[in-house]
Amino acid sequence: MTSENENKPDPGADAEPDTEALPEPEGASDVIETDYEVGQDNITPQIGPLGLDIHNPVFAISAAVIIVFVAAVLAVGGETSAAFFGDLRGFLTSTFDWFFIIAGNIFVLVCLGILVSPLGKVRIGGVDATPDYSYAGWFAMLFAAGMGIGLMFFGVLEPVYYFATPWGDQPLGRDIGIVDGELADPATIEAARLTAMAATIYHWGLHPWAIYAIVALSLALFAYNKGLPLTVRSIFYPIFGERIWGWPGHVIDILAVFATLFGLATSLGLGAGQAASGIGFVFGIDWISGNVTAAVILIAVITLLALISVLRGLDGGVKKLSEINMVLAGVLLLFVIAVGPTMLLVTQFFGNLGAYASDIFALSNPVGREDDGYRQGWTAFYWAWWISWSPFVGMFIARVSRGRSVREFITCVLLIPTVVSAIWMTVFGGTGINQIVELVTESGVYGYVVDSYVPELSLFGMLADLPLASITSTLAIILVIVFFVTSSDSGSLVIDTITAGGKINAPVSQRVFWVIFEGVVAAVLLIGGGLAALQAASVSTGLPFAIVLLLACYALVKGLMAEPRE
Amino acid sequence: MYKQILVPVDLTHVDQLGKALQTAADLARHYDAPVCYVGITPEAPSPVAHNPKEFARKLEAFGNQQASDHGIKATTRSYSATDPAIDINKTLKKAVEESGADLVVMASHMPNVTDYIWPSHGGWIAEHSSASVFVVR
Structure with missing residues (x-):
């Protein structure tokens, strides 16, 4: 965007900019008049040849807290701290599961309410603002930042897990489709399949995207x-007013940095281990699986790529990376649809959406349920995870x-991504379940999810039972790595x-600095142990953030109501 | 010899630009060429302005001030970018092309080891546009 002004060398004609009211961005909007200036609390230290421009105290405290946490976890030992934070997370998700589930429902209802109300007519950036990115670029970035890596990991795993594993995590306590390697009767199989798909789409559909949408829309608006x-x-200006520039605001920002860095670093560390296993599996190099050196090299490669990016x-x-990845993911998806049971997947997709629509009420009911394994172990964990991200x-x-x-x-951040997630889960999870129904215990998926639980290989197990497995598995590994690069980059x-x-x-x-710091934290924790501990710690931030996000809903609606509409 | 001079300005650090601004003004008077002051702003609120429109207005006021201080003809051009820290070079190149400038006068930071990683903007403009570049230290 350009604006050009012809200035005359006439001293009398000058306007005094400081005495005028704040201009509106592009077209009318409700500008908040505050004396706070962006960067007024920043300091600009010079470290060697590098000049910095950082917020005081958020930068220093965030960096210090992260270093202290890493050091403490290493000092105590990975297993002890993993036990502690694992227990903490387990305690939070099993004690407050009802709270997470209610909060998740509120986020969805607030989003849908805004969508259908006149508040939907507000435009981000003022009534005359025009978008910076095309739909394709925008979508690609939405998925690459928020969900891509999870879809790769859980796409086959989660539906198959609900369908086939006998460990007591069945959604709504329903029957599973295969017991001790023996398929159930066709009606039970179909019911178990629909339940598995509905329960998975529930975790990757409206609820997570509503959480993202609330935060994103609030930030963009303010x-x-x-x-x-x-x-x-x-976001919290309507609630705290000018106090937001002091400690209440510092705490919120530091928590956000903490959750983001540990969320990213631990995912990177654990993900690198899993990607290494995948590489070892696909190319038949046994020593790579579970090898720390290989995983650290992978972290270094991902960090280097993120640095370039x-x-x-x-x-x-x-x-650019997000767009490349969207094309690659699309190719993989179309391939599985084409060589898998094409017509079956198409019909199942509508069946799955129907099951999601009818089961969503039972699945999102916070009280009076018996399915603790699913509700606390999966739903509350996911909600805490999405909220911390x-x-x-x-x-x-x-x-x-x-x-x-x-x-x-809201249409593009809530509704369309829900449909895309449902398609992805139908194709990857559905194909996995169909393989179990056809090949029973002979299927690769059954081997990695039920026989011996190796979750990171579930996707490769599914691809291995399709044609051209070596090509598609390589493509899948590239996708995983590039999704890590885009997450690391956008997170930094x-x-x-x-x-x-x-x-x-x-x-x-x-x-x-932040890109490298994240890679170093991941590598140090991988070598010293403690990834699981800090991942549990970052997911634990989901509880305080859930409260913060409920306040954000109020601030968002209040902020939107003050805006002019088109 | 020069028909249009372009001066990139960083409104957060105007105090450090004195020498470059003086040089540009002297050249402008010598060759009787108008000066175009260029600024790049993020779309999100920044220390200088809450939005690109406010930035454009401040830049315009800055241009007026320069015109009256130095008795030269001045215009301003403000650009907004989604990632201005990276997009500076690309945007300056666009500004050179759109304003038809044949001379760019810009202030430089003190060169140091980081220049091996992040080459200077002046060097990049000299390489990628047809304008002459005067880097003022």
Whole structure:
């Protein structure tokens, strides 16, 4: 966007900009008048040749807390700390499962309410704003940042798990489709399949995307329409007022950095181990599986790629990689549809959506249920996980969503991704279940999910029973690695923005720092043990954030009501 | 010899631009060429402005001030970018092309080891556009 002005060399004609009211961004919007200036609490230390521009105290405390946590976990020992944080997370998800489930339902209802109400007519960035990104680029970035890696990991695993494993995690306590290697009768198989698909889509559908949408929409609204800095604390201006620039805001931002960095670093560490197993499996190199050195090399490669991507900027890095990945994921999806049971998958898709629609009420019911394994072990865990990732994904989505109307935003961040997730789960999980029904215990999927539980190989097990397995498995490994690169890259951009007090044009050296820091934390924890511990710790931030997000719903609606509509 | 001078300005660090601005103004008077001041702003709120429109207005005021201080003809062009820290070079190149500038006068930071990783903007513009580039230290 360009604006050009002809200035005359006439001293009398000058306007005094400081005395005028704040201009609206593009077209009318409800700008918040505050004396706070972006970056006013920033300090600009010079470290060697690098000039920094960082928020005081958010940057220092975040970095210190992360280092102290890592050191403490290493000192105590990975297993002891994993037991502690594992228990903490288990305690939170089993004690507050009802709270997570209610909160999740509220997020969905608030999003749908905004979608159908006149608030949907508000436009992000002012009534005349135009979008910066095409639909394709926008979608690609939504999935790459928030869900891609999870879809790869759980796409086959989760539906098959609910369908076939006898360990007491059946959604709604329903029957499974195969017991001790013997298929059940056809009616039970079909019912178990539908339940498995509905329960999986529930975890990857409206609820997670509603969590992301609430955070993203709030951030976008308060930054692009109201002129507050692009950082998590700004959402709470309607609640805390000017106090948001002090400690209440610092705490929110530090929590967001903590959850984001540990969420990313632990996923990277655990994911690298799993990707290494995948590589070992696909190429028949046995020693790579479970080898720490191989995983550390993989972390280094992913971090290096993320570094290159970060230096190429948002458009040249993350956006390009996301688009490449969307094409690759599309190819893999179409391949599985084409060589798998094509017509069966098409009919099953509508059946699955129907099952999701009818089971969603029972699945999202917070009380009076017996299916503890599913409700606490899976649903509450997922909700805590999505919520702990929401500052990162939400902020990234916010950054690329300027110029969209609120109705368009919710359609594209909530409804369409839900359908895409449902398609993905139908194709990957459905094919996995169909293989079990056809090949029973001979199927690769049965081997990796039920016989010997090796979750990271479930996708490769499914692909191995289809033609051209070596090509598709290689494609799957590339997808996993690139999704890690895009998550690492976009996460670093987000952490850098938060720790720079909402400045998106802070010195590039800072985002380089966060990319490398994340890789180092992942590698150190992988070598020293403690990945599981800190992943549990980051998921545990889901509980305080759930409360924070409920407040955000209120702030969002209040903020939207003050905006002019088209 | 020069018909249009382009001066990239960072409104957060105007105090450090004095020498470059003076150089540009002197050249402008010598060759009787107008100066176009260019600024790049993020779309999200920044220390300078809450939104691109406010930034454009501040840049315009800055241009007016320069015009009256130095008695030159001045225009301004403001660009917004989604990732300005990275997109500076690309945007400056666009500004050179759109304004038809044949001379770019810009302030430089003190070169140090990081220049091996992040080459200077002036060097990049000299390489990628047809304009002459005067880097003021």
